[in-house]
Amino acid sequence: MNPIITARSLVKKYDGLSAVDHIDFTIHEGEVFGFLGPNGAGKTTIMKMIYCYVPPTAGQLLVNGLNVVKSPRGVKAILGVVPQEDSLDPDLTVYGNLITYSRYHEVPGAEARERANRLLEMMSLTEKRNVIIENLSGGMKRRLLIARGLINNPIILILDEPTTGLDPQARHLVWSKLKELKNSGITIILTTHYMEEADRLCDRLVMMNNGKILDKGSPVDLVRRHIGKEVLEVDYVDDALVGEIRTALGDKFTIDHYGDRVYVFTDSAHETASRLQHLNLKAVSERKASLEDVFLMLTGRTLVD
Ligand SMILES: Nc1ncnc2c1ncn2[C@@H]1O[C@H](COP(=O)(O)OP(=O)(O)OP(=O)(O)O)[C@@H](O)[C@H]1O
Numbered sequence: 001m002n003p004i005i006t007a008r009s010l011v012k013k014y015d016g017l018s019a020v021d022h023i024d025f026t027i028h029e030g031e032v033f034g035f036l037g038p039n040g041a042g043k044t045t046i047m048k049m050i051y052c053y054v055p056p057t058a059g060q061l062l063v064n065g066l067n068v069v070k071s072p073r074g075v076k077a078i079l080g081v082v083p084q085e086d087s088l089d090p091d092l093t094v095y096g097n098l099i100t101y102s103r104y105h106e107v108p109g110a111e112a113r114e115r116a117n118r119l120l121e122m123m124s125l126t127e128k129r130n131v132i133i134e135n136l137s138g139g140m141k142r143r144l145l146i147a148r149g150l151i152n153n154p155i156i157l158i159l160d161e162p163t164t165g166l167d168p169q170a171r172h173l174v175w176s177k178l179k180e181l182k183n184s185g186i187t188i189i190l191t192t193h194y195m196e197e198a199d200r201l202c203d204r205l206v207m208m209n210n211g212k213i214l215d216k217g218s219p220v221d222l223v224r225r226h227i228g229k230e231v232l233e234v235d236y237v238d239d240a241l242v243g244e245i246r247t248a249l250g251d252k253f254t255i256d257h258y259g260d261r262v263y264v265f266t267d268s269a270h271e272t273a274s275r276l277q278h279l280n281l282k283a284v285s286e287r288k289a290s291l292e293d294v295f296l297m298l299t300g301r302t303l304v305d
C-alpha cells in the first residue's frame with residue numbers, strides 16, 4: 001500500500017495550547033482512516049492542517065508527496081473537504097451551491113454542470129436540485145456538503161463529523177454513499193464521535209486525546225488488544241462492591257468503573273456472570289466488546305460529552 005499522507009512529529013499550537021502535540025501517522029492510498037477522540041482532542045485541527053487552512057507550528061505534513069506549507073495550492077487541488085460546520089450558501093439553490101464551488105476550483109462550465117448533475121444523483125438529491133438551502137433537512141445538507149466536496153474530482157476526501165446530528169436513516173444513507181466512494185478508490189479521512197460509524201467504515205483509525213495519539217490500528221485489532229472478546233456490565237453501587245467483584249474473580253480480569261457502571265472485560269461474559277451470582281448484582285448485561293470500551297479504557301471518559 002502506498003502512503004498518501006504522512007505526518008511526522010506534527011504540532012499545532014494556539015497561543016500556549018498544544019492542540020496537536022507531536023503526532024505521527026501514515027494514511028495509505030484507498031483506505032478509510034478515522035480520527036476519534038473527545039471534544040477538543042485536536043481532530044478538526046489535524047483536518048485543517050491537511051487541507052491547508054491552518055499551518056503546522058512544527059513537524060512535517062506531506063499530502064501526496066507535497067508539503068502543506070510549501071505547496072498549498074497543489075494540496076488543495078487534490079482534496080475534497082466536508083467541514084464540521086455547515087458552510088453552504090443559504091441564498092443559493094442546491095445546484096447553485098455546487099456550481100459556485102466548482103468555480104473556486106476552476107472546473108470548466110460544461111464539465112462542472114455534468115459533475116453537479118452526476119453528484120446530485122449519487123447523493124440522492126436530484127429532486128432537490130432547485131430548492132434553496134434553508135428548505136433542506138439536516139441530512140440533505142450533509143449529503144450536499146459531501147457532493148460539494150467531490151466537485152473537483154479529489155483523490156482524497158476529508159469528512160469532519162459527516163453524520164453528526166443525523167437521524168439513523170440519514171446516517172445509514174451517508175454510510176452507504178461513503179462505501180460506494182471507497183469502492184471507487186478514493187482515500188477517505190474522517191472524524192467521528194460514533195463508534196458504530198468508525199467500526200463500519202474505518203480500515204484503520206487513531207484514538208486521540210489532548211492533542212496526542214493514544215493508540216492506532218484497525219477497529220478489530222484495537223478491541224482485541226485492549227479489551228478482549230466480551231464485557232459484563234453491572235450497576236455501580238460503591239467501591240466496596242467493585243472490591244467484592246475483584247475478590248470473586250481474582251486478578252486475571254480487568255475491572256473498570258466509569259460513571260454509574262462497572263465493566264468486567266472477559267472472554268465469556270456469561271461464564272463470568274455465573275461466578276458473581278452470590279453478589280446479587282443489579283442490571284447485569286452481557287455484550288460483545290466494542291471500540292467504545294477501548295476509548296473508555298484509554299481516556300477514562302465517554303466519547304460523546
Ligand atoms: N482558532 C483557534 N484558536 C484557539 N484555540 C483553538 C482554535 N481552534 C481550536 N482551538 C483549540 O484547540 C483544541 C482542539 O480543538 P479541535 O477543534 O481540533 O478539537 P476536536 O477534536 O475537533 O473537537 P470536537 O470533537 O469538539 O470537534 C481545543 O482545545 C480548542 O479549544
Ligand SMILES: [Mg+2]
Nearest residue numbers: 043044045084
Ligand atoms: Mg472537531
